[in-house]
Amino acid sequence: MKAVVLAAGEGTRLRPLTEDKPKGMVEVDDAPILTHCFDQLIELGADELVVVVGYLKEVIIDHYGDEYEGVPITYTHQREQNGLAHALLTVEEYVDDDFMLILGDNVFDANLADVVRRQREDRADAAFLVEEVDWEDASRYGVCDTNKYGEITDVVEKPDDPPSNLVMTGFYTFTPAIFHACHLVQPSNRGEYEISEAIDLLIQSGRTIDAIGLDGWRIDVGYPEDRDEAEELLQDSDLEPVEQ
Template identity: 80%
Template sequence: MDAVILAAGEGTRLRPLTNDRPKGMVEIDDRPILADCFDQLRALGADAFHVVVGYRKEDIISHFGDEYAGIPITYAHQREQAGLAHALLTVEDRIDDDFMLILGDNVFRANLEDVVMRQHEDRADAAFLVEEIPWEEASRYGVCDTNEFGEITAVVEKPDDPPSNLVMTGFYTFSPSIFHACHLVQPSDRGEYELSDAIDLLLHSGRTIDAIPINGWRIDVGYPEDRDEAERRLRTASKPEQS
């Protein structure tokens, strides 16, 4: 699979860390977040990286160039911050098969391979990692609505009154059908073309989407304290166990 990395955001909530760099270039344990994303995707067998850039895009392009660890990189420019569905459409002409998608401000140490394996089973049009979080935090994310059997029936982006505390985590696999759904999405109340709305359209058209519970951890680096927590966890994980 190819991999798409969304890294166009300005990261206003991460200031002052993003005063002089894009969000994906904020360092965790002395490395840009994007480098960690690339490593995770490389371990999953990514054939190519397609990076969607925007704010201070030159910083990303000049740092990584046209390859990472032997894997080719292409860049697509999202000229306005109009939502994740809008960002994904910038690479539509480069994708002709199932692909991985990761949000370039997330740090994962989790079962991403389970999502990829589910997509390879050829029964799903999409799969994504989900996580139960505290209710008071759910309004920050794409929230999954479920039925009495625990099956996902809808997703909604950053709702004021979340229907559940089960949220999408920022790692997905899709078939190219997602692009058609992205074209159909209308601007949300926030004025953005939401990826969660495109996923919801797939659900309501009868497409099969599988949600994989997270096994491990992930941190959405939205605020400076999130960067600090991700760094703490990575450093703790790298310490040798005491006998």
Template identity: 75%
Template sequence: MQAVVLSAGKGTRLRPLTEEKPKALVEVDGRPIIEDVFDNLLAAGADELIVVVGYLKEKVMDRYGDSYRGVPITYAHQREQLGLAHAMLQVESLIDDDFMLMLGDNVFRANLEDVMNRQREDRADAAFLVEEVPYEEASRYGVLDTNEYGEIVEVVEKPDDPPSNLVMTGFYTFTPAIFHACHLVQPSDRGEYELSDAVDLLIQSGRTIDAIRMDGWRVDVGYPEDRDRAEERLRDETGRIVEQGAQTDGSSTSTTN
């Protein structure tokens, strides 16, 4: 399956970390965010990476060239950063069939394969991971409004008064139907073409959409403190893996009297 990575933004909220490098190359625990994104997508079965670049694009292209760990990379240039739906349209001509999408500023340790499996089983036009966040943080994301049966009735991008605290994360699978929706999206109050508005158009048109609760964790690296939080989570996880390995190979022992 092809995998698209949206990585064109300037990362203004991450300054000063992004003054001389694109957000994709900001390091988390010693490696660029985009490498963690690539590794997640490869583990989920991606056989081609399509990266949307923009701000300081040459630094990403020069660093990774035409492949990553043997998987080919194709680049698409978003000349103006006009939102995620606009970024999606830059790859429309490159997509052959169903595809994965990951935002290039998220660190994931989650059940990505579940999203793909559900989409295939339900023949859905979109499937994505969702999570509950504190209400005060929900306005940072695309927020889901559900009915009494738990069905999604609307997606609202960065609302001032969120209808819930259930939000889209940064991993999706789509059929090419998403491109038609992206073409129909109108600029939001922020002046951007929002991906959440495109997903909402699919919902309103009666398409099958699956939202899968996230099993694991992710950090949206939008601010410098988010980078620090992601590093803490990764180091905690590494520590647990090392400890479990030590117990498994017998190097951790106990003594009883």
């Protein structure tokens, strides 16, 4: 399975950490966020990394080159920051089967393998981790609305008035059906092509979608304090005793 990593963002909210590097290259626990992403994807079985670059792309390309830990890397270029669905379409010609997707500014210590397994078992067109966040933070994310059976009926990106506090995290698996949905996405109120809108189109068309509850933790590194929290959590994980 190929793995797509979205790493084109500038990270303006992470200033001054991103003055000379893209946000995926901000170090957490002595390694760039992208290194943590790559390690996890390879552990999940990725046999190729397709990395979408943009802002200061040469920093990423010079650092990793054309392979990481023996796994080849292909780079695509998002020339304008027009949203995640727009970024994903830059990899369409390189991906022709099911694939993993991770946002290159997220740090996980969680059940990512459950997403891969469930998507394969259910032959779902999309599977992703969800978690409940504080209501005041929900508007930062793609928010899931559910029916009385707990099934996701709608996904909306960064709503002013969130319908729930259940949000998508930054790890997904997809079939190529997601590319068709991305082509149909219209610009949001923010002027961006949102991946949440593409997923919502899959839902409304009756496609099989799996949402798996987060077991562990995830930090979306959007601000310097997020980076500090992720580093503390990783260091705590390193100090946990090994079970005998």
